[in-house]
Amino acid sequence: MSWLEGIHYQGRQWGNRALDRHLRVGVTGLSGAGKTAFITSLVHQLTLGDQPAHLPFFSVVAQQRYLGGRLASNQPLSLPRFPYEHNLRHLQQRPAAWPPSTTGWSQLNLTLRYKPAHGVRARLQSHSELNLELIDYPGEWLLDLPMLQQDYQAWSHFCWALFAQPHREALSRVFAERLRQADLNNLAELELQQLTDAYSALLQEFRAHAGTYLHQPGRLLVPGELAGAPMLQLFPLLPEQLSAPSPLLQKLTEHYNSYCDYVVKPFYKQHFARLDRQVVLVDCLSALNAGEAAMQELQQALRLIMQSFRYGPASVVARVFKPQIHKVLFAASKADHVTPEQHKALTLLLQQLLQQPIKHSHYAAAQSEAMALAAIRASQAGYIEQGGQKQPCIRGFELGAAQPVTLFPGDVPSTLPTAELFKTHPFQFPALAPSTLDVQQPLPHVRMDHALEFLLGDKLR
Ligand SMILES: Nc1nc2c(ncn2[C@@H]2O[C@H](COP(=O)(O)OP(=O)(O)OP(=O)(O)O)[C@@H](O)[C@H]2O)c(=O)[nH]1
Numbered sequence: 001m002s003w004l005e006g007i008h009y010q011g012r013q014w015g016n017r018a019l020d021r022h023l024r025v026g027v028t029g030l031s032g033a034g035k036t037a038f039i040t041s042l043v044h045q046l047t048l049g050d051q052p053a054h055l056p057f058f059s060v061v062a063q064q065r066y067l068g069g070r071l072a073s074n075q076p077l078s079l080p081r082f083p084y085e086h087n088l089r090h091l092q093q094r095p096a097a098w099p100p101s102t103t104g105w106s107q108l109n110l111t112l113r114y115k116p117a118h119g120v121r122a123r124l125q126s127h128s129e130l131n132l133e134l135i136d137y138p139g140e141w142l143l144d145l146p147m148l149q150q151d152y153q154a155w156s157h158f159c160w161a162l163f164a165q166p167h168r169e170a171l172s173r174v175f176a177e178r179l180r181q182a183d184l185n186n187l188a189e190l191e192l193q194q195l196t197d198a199y200s201a202l203l204q205e206f207r208a209h210a211g212t213y214l215h216q217p218g219r220l221l222v223p224g225e226l227a228g229a230p231m232l233q234l235f236p237l238l239p240e241q242l243s244a245p246s247p248l249l250q251k252l253t254e255h256y257n258s259y260c261d262y263v264v265k266p267f268y269k270q271h272f273a274r275l276d277r278q279v280v281l282v283d284c285l286s287a288l289n290a291g292e293a294a295m296q297e298l299q300q301a302l303r304l305i306m307q308s309f310r311y312g313p314a315s316v317v318a319r320v321f322k323p324q325i326h327k328v329l330f331a332a333s334k335a336d337h338v339t340p341e342q343h344k345a346l347t348l349l350l351q352q353l354l355q356q357p358i359k360h361s362h363y364a365a366a367q368s369e370a371m372a373l374a375a376i377r378a379s380q381a382g383y384i385e386q387g388g389q390k391q392p393c394i395r396g397f398e399l400g401a402a403q404p405v406t407l408f409p410g411d412v413p414s415t416l417p418t419a420e421l422f423k424t425h426p427f428q429f430p431a432l433a434p435s436t437l438d439v440q441q442p443l444p445h446v447r448m449d450h451a452l453e454f455l456l457g458d459k460l461r
């Protein structure tokens with residue numbers, strides 16, 4: 001954005017913020033949590049879903065005061081735009097496909113028009129408007145935020161403590177050995193790049209085989225526009241290599257500091273420092289499938305992320321000059337992968353998983369709600385007869401399958417399972433492909449109306 005365009009855009013935002021007509025909603029979640037699907041669905045519901053039968057718990061729609069939403073005309077021309085239409089095309093194609101994993105950040109602005117419910121505005125105005133700003137980014141980049149609270153040495157210790165855990169230890173042995181053989185006085189470009197490549201391969205192996213969540217730095221997995229930048233030559237030295245000064249230690253410390261200053265801080269400032277409301281999406285079902293260590297690491301990753309945000313009440317002054325998040329929706333995503341009577345347990349599990357992360361964050365002043373939802377429902381829920389009894393089931397296409405299946409995916413534990421339960425009872429929740437959709441109709445969902453009511457309902461009165 002040019003500086004002049006930037007000033008105009010900021011000025012308009014401040015004006016709208018002061019008038020309480022602007023909301024910046026941050027959709028946060030680790031990679032694969034469902035951020036892109038959530039934003040795509042949210043935009044689709046807000047631009048097409050004006051039928052009370054489709055969004056019964058979204059009060060502005062239920063009360064028939066919603067006049068519609070449109071993609072805003074003030075979308076900044078020089079910022080990457082969220083590929084909304086492209087995502088819809090994936091859902092619409094035959095066979096339908098999920099939108100691809102995100103490789104860079106993008107933004108979408110929406111203008112929502114509604115009739116005020118009561119008060120002076122209702123008497124004087126035929127309609128009011130609310131501007132909504134949504135951003136999307138690769139989940140991997142979110143885990144860079146906690147790096148700001150550490151220096152290179154502390155980060156390296158943290159990484160090797162993590163890599164020593166049983167589910168990571170075997171995979172990290174080869175890289176540890178490679179580091180042990182490295183000459184700490186050798187700063188040759190080729191050597192630095194080879195060590196970085198080995199570390200980046202290790203991160204990919206963790207992600208693919210160990211069911212892990214904490215991968216830092218995120219730009220080694222999804223570099224975005226930074227591919228090839230020297231500061232991405234970054235990996236943790238072994239604890240014993242940190243105690244004495246060395247040229248390699250000094251070089252890596254410089255890269256770490258540059259990474260924090262030129263990548264992580266601007267990312268935070270640009271996207272998260274001005275959030276008014278936040279959605280934290282968590283894919284609890286995939287973590288259950290991946291086992292006990294994955295579940296623990298998910299909890300640790302959420303705790304680190306929650307510490308990076310600023311929460312507080314929403315006075316007008318705070319909203320304009322020092323925005324803080326004052327409403328947080330915690331959502332267990334992909335609830336359509338289980339039968340509806342399991343949703344209660346899924347929500348309780350999410351709450352228990354988040355108990356510790358919330359306790360460690362500066363979170364007290366925010367309002368929150370937890371729920372299980374599916375941004376884009378890929379299954380039909382129903383019942384089958386078995387031994388004269390009605391059993392709940394879902395029907396959908398498993399990823400890659402040509403024929404639909406009818407199945408009971410299993411019970412969701414309402415508390416964090418014990419190690420014993422993980423051993424004796426492996427979870428196998430399915431992953432479903434989207435059914436081919438008519439995108440002229442609002443996307444099928446589970447509880448997106450509850451989510452919209454919590455996030456936007458009070459601003460549309
Ligand atoms: N059944 C179902 N699957 C979903 C839903 N939302 C997401 N998924 C699945 O989860 C995968 C990841 O969803 P995304 O929206 O791409 O996740 P993301 O958080 O944007 O991930 P990154 O872009 O990698 O950070 C999708 O490809 C789907 O397989 C949903 O509402 N229902």
Ligand SMILES: [Mg+2]
Pocket residue numbers: 035036037100101102136137138139
């Ligand atoms: Mg995405």
